[in-house]
Amino acid sequence: MAAHAPQSATEDLARRARAALVREIDRSGAFAADPVWREAFEAVPRHLFVPFYYVGAAGAAGTDGFERVWSEDPDPRARDDWLRGAYEDAPLATRVRAGELVSSSSQPSLMARMLAELDVRDGHHVLEIGAGTGYNAALLAHRLGDSRVTTIDLDAEITEAARRHLARAGHHPHVVTGDGARGVPERAPFDRIVATCTLTTIPPAWLPQCAPGARILAPLATGLIALRVRSPGCAEGTFLHTPAYFVPLRGGTTPAPRPDRLGGLPRRAQGEDLLRFLLTLTAGRLDPQDAYTLWEREGRPERERYGVTVGDGPARAWLDDPRGPYVWPLA
Structure with a gap:
């Protein structure tokens, strides 16, 4: 294997790419609701959470239409491309099975908008549904501290990788392998619940795990619903203006039927x-x-x-x- 670029050169490229990403998120207006999140995105290195990801490449051998881009590529130019790609304001496919996307790292500007809309305050306990790469949990942990962040995913392979990524970035929130639709009752109550996967409904198990006045933010249909827990067992709210497309929640809910019967419409x-x-x-x-x-x-x-x-x-x-x-x- 060819010798890698000096670590200092890689770190310098990562710093510059991360700074450029933060500026792009800032221009999108995502930090406007809560500028404190800008510091988190400046501090947490996204590339540590995506040591590899997939890009579309029709006919790519053995990957069902995806080509892997990774940090250990023997070609230094390919490694630089991986690093730059890690800091693009774009979602990254991180788990592909039989040609199907099962996990991804969300678009950073959308993540920033969701975190700002979550309306987090110091001292809050947050439950994240869908651990993904661990990047979102790291941003939350930077803001709140490791002990106040819990993230859950159904797939043990995903949670194990998230723990590794988080540890490499210096964070150790609670990472749980289990069905996100059931929540994590042993860690309740939560002041905030945020989902990073598309739902078809709001799982009823979440509400008893919420503190009074808790906020729930989740992708539903192709939007983001923001609910306020108004009384025990009851929550209500409206959608944000922002469109949102995520991998479906696996486990306690079934995917919604696709609205594909459009032939009769204008x-x-x-x-x-x-x-x-x-x-x-x-x-x-x-x-x-x-x-x-x-x-x-x-x-x-x-x-x-x-x-x-x-x-x-x-x-x-x-x-x-x-x-x-x-x-x-x-x-």
Whole structure:
């Protein structure tokens, strides 16, 4: 194997790439809600959490259409490409099985926006659903301290790798292997729960594990729902404006049906992101043509006009008012 570049040169490139990423996140406005997160992104080195990742490469041998980029490549130019790619403001595929993406490192600017919207305060205890590479847990641990952060993933291979990455970065939060839909009751109560995987509903097991006034932020449909726990066993809130696409939660929930029955809708509407959001949110509950009619009649609503109520009966989504007239049960 060829000799690697001097460590100081690698560290210098990493520092410059990380600084450029922080500037890009800053320009996106993601730090505006809580500028303290800028310090976390400056301090936590993303490349330590993605020693390898995959890029699309049709026909790549043995990888089902993906090519691995890694830190130990014998070609120094390839290693530099790996390092620069680790600091692009883009999601990175980190686990691929039989051609299917099962885990990734999310787009940093979206991570920053979600962390800011989580409204974390000093002393809070946070549960993260979906450990991934451990990068998001490291950002939380930098802000709150290791003992106040718990992250869970169903896949032991993923949690073991996350522990290694976190330790290499100097962090030791609680990493649990288990079904995220069940939460981590032995570590409760939590002031904040954040999911980094797409849900079809809000798992009922989470609410008893929340402290009074807790906030839950999770990808649902193709958006981000922000819920406030208003009373024991009950939470309610609206979607953020931001679109969000994540790997589905594996374990306690089933993937939502894809809104792919668009053939009968006007062609100009078939590519509309906000209509697809409504179709995904109401999949199996609302006929696509009825959804399209509602969407047009209500002025093509933005995501933030939709909300979710959990507890006090089955979980449900709604438009404008949780009391109706537009209310749909979640999966």
